[in-house]
Amino acid sequence: MHTVGSIFSNEILRTSILAWFIAQVSKMILVLIQSRKMDFSRLVGSGGMPSSHSAFVMSMCVAVGEQMGYDSPFFGACLVIGLIVMYDAAGVRRAAGKQAAVLNKIIEEIEHDELHFEERLKELLGHTPIEVLVGAVLGIVIALICV
Known part of the structure; x- marks a missing residue:
């Protein structure tokens, strides 16, 4: 048992x-x-x-x-x-992290125009x-x- x-x-x-x-x-x-x-x-x-x-x-x-x-x-x-997990870590999740970095940069630029966002997106998602x-x-x- x-x-x-x-x-x-x-x-x-x-x-x-x-x-x-x-x-x-x-x-x-x-x-x-x-x-x-x-x-x-x-x-x-x-x-x-x-x-x-x-x-x-x-x-x-x-x-x-x-x-x-x-x-x-x-x-x-x-x-x-x-292999699927490792491919995802280096591929999809890494790409999502790069997209988050770009979006965070856009948010920083927008915030200079008096708009404020609660939190930044997480950029460190995937792996090289x-x-x-x-x-x-x-x-x-x-x-x-x-x-």
Whole structure:
């Protein structure tokens, strides 16, 4: 019989969460090194180096591959989903971030004419291809160490 508590014994899930957490902490450390400011929002924020989405899904892929075999249908399904997530992070979400930057610039120009907007749009949404690649490598390495 399976209990809710047994989810914590799932090695694939634990490995994936660990990869995500390490990627998020890495972002915070990189911001600290670059700006000499502690930015705790980087622990949960999207975008930046390395891609925690890529680390998360690639650690899942490799953990499934190590446990169930790289020729298993489960690994194939995980890899397809992982590639979609990484493509989205470097493509669609990055484009949305660029659009937000343009809109924020337009808003700044409009605000000089007495109109004021409540908040700026979030610009750091997606990733550069190198951020995705580094996140993927981080996830692979963590999974190979943990599983």
